[in-house]
Amino acid sequence: MKRYIIAALALLAIPALAAEVQDWNAVDNSNVDLAPENMSPALVNDAIRAVQGANARWSQDQSCSIASAGSSSAWTLSAARTLTSYYDGLKLCFDVHTDNDGAVTLNVDSLGAVAIRKENGANLEAGDLDTGMKAEVVYNGSSFQLLSPVITTSINELIANEGDLIRGNSSGDGARLPIGTPGQFLYSNGANASWSNLPVASTSVTGVQENADQSDMESLASTRTVTPDQVVASPYAAKGFVRFTVPGSAIGNVTGQNVASVAYNGTGNYTVEWDTDFSSATYTCTATTQVPSGTNAPYITAITAGALTVLVQNSVGTAGDPAAVNVICFGDQ
Numbered sequence: 001m002k003r004y005i006i007a008a009l010a011l012l013a014i015p016a017l018a019a020e021v022q023d024w025n026a027v028d029n030s031n032v033d034l035a036p037e038n039m040s041p042a043l044v045n046d047a048i049r050a051v052q053g054a055n056a057r058w059s060q061d062q063s064c065s066i067a068s069a070g071s072s073s074a075w076t077l078s079a080a081r082t083l084t085s086y087y088d089g090l091k092l093c094f095d096v097h098t099d100n101d102g103a104v105t106l107n108v109d110s111l112g113a114v115a116i117r118k119e120n121g122a123n124l125e126a127g128d129l130d131t132g133m134k135a136e137v138v139y140n141g142s143s144f145q146l147l148s149p150v151i152t153t154s155i156n157e158l159i160a161n162e163g164d165l166i167r168g169n170s171s172g173d174g175a176r177l178p179i180g181t182p183g184q185f186l187y188s189n190g191a192n193a194s195w196s197n198l199p200v201a202s203t204s205v206t207g208v209q210e211n212a213d214q215s216d217m218e219s220l221a222s223t224r225t226v227t228p229d230q231v232v233a234s235p236y237a238a239k240g241f242v243r244f245t246v247p248g249s250a251i252g253n254v255t256g257q258n259v260a261s262v263a264y265n266g267t268g269n270y271t272v273e274w275d276t277d278f279s280s281a282t283y284t285c286t287a288t289t290q291v292p293s294g295t296n297a298p299y300i301t302a303i304t305a306g307a308l309t310v311l312v313q314n315s316v317g318t319a320g321d322p323a324a325v326n327v328i329c330f331g332d333q
Contacts, residue, residue: 020081021058022090057081064093064134072101075116077108086111090139091147100129106137106144116144124150167193218332232258232333239283240274241328246321268296268312268319276333277306283331289322296320300327 025031034047060066060080070076077094092108103123105113116137117123128150129135137144163179165186180186180195187196203213212224217233231237242256251264260273287298287310295314302309310327313319 019054020083021054022081022087024054054081061092064095064136067095068097068106068135070097070107072098073104074113075104075106076110077106079109083109083111086114086139088139088141091136092138092144093134093136093148096129096131096133096135098131100124100126102126104129114139114142114144116146118146118150235330235332237330238328239276239278239331239333241326242272243324243326244270245324246270249321265309266319267321270310270312270325271302271307272310272327273307278329279305279332281305283329285327285329288326290324290326291320291322296322298322298325 019033034050035044039047057080066077066080068075068077075097077092079092083090086108102125104116106116107113115123116135118128121143124146134148136147138147139145161179165177165179166174167177169175170192177193177195184195184197187194199209203211203216209225210223212221212226212230214230214233215221216224217226217230218235220234232239238257240256240258242254242259242262244254244256244262245252246264249264249267251262251270254262258275260275263271263273265271281303283303285300285303285308287300289296289298289312291312296312297314299311299313300308301311308327308329310325311319312322312325
């Protein structure tokens, strides 16, 4: 008689030992904890109630009806089921209780804080999850992988004005690039895109226009654009020229380039000073005169880097003032 009483008590205790859904076996006949062979008919109702309870607890963990808690970066969750450890495939869905401010960990039933990561393994970024969102996660053996989408901003929310562009920011998320000012172009530095002004032609800008500098002109470099200020640097260009009239014993009208002054030193003797000196006194000049009788000829003398003297004399050395003198010089500056 005692044996039957003990057996009955054991059977009555079986439903109380029922495991959670995740502990059940996918093979029907292997599930003997709630409904063992030859169980007492009086225990059937308890077994069914245990199955209902286990399914209800599983459903609550899946239905996003439980809210998380904790700080903005360290979250906690109390599951409806009894969990003794994390396992691969453990899926939970919950109400997000606060905005995240960056990477987040989730500690379920005090089993340990585990990082919530995106499907690519990246940590969450600030604003990915918002208060009141339904967040679904699954444990993959090392972290909780977020299955639900993160907060995204629509294109319409990003665009504020006509002409705005959408580009990826440093995190790869969509960001607004406001329309630039008139004349700007979209510029890439290899890492980002921005509006930029068209570069001013210079000796350092490559691409749109690359101007020649003095050394390029002197070496006759190709593939460079010549601006007017650099023309004079060419070895084929005159570095200075002047025409001055001699009305009586004085210098009259002076025209030319790179001329600082012309001085009257006496009959047939004139000094030309350059505005920009030559690099040395070694440069070449030619002088001509506009003479009254055709008997006077000009001579270049006393050449320095910054000046030269023109003498006008006839064949026997008699000085004379012509109507005008012309001087042109080539060399390095």
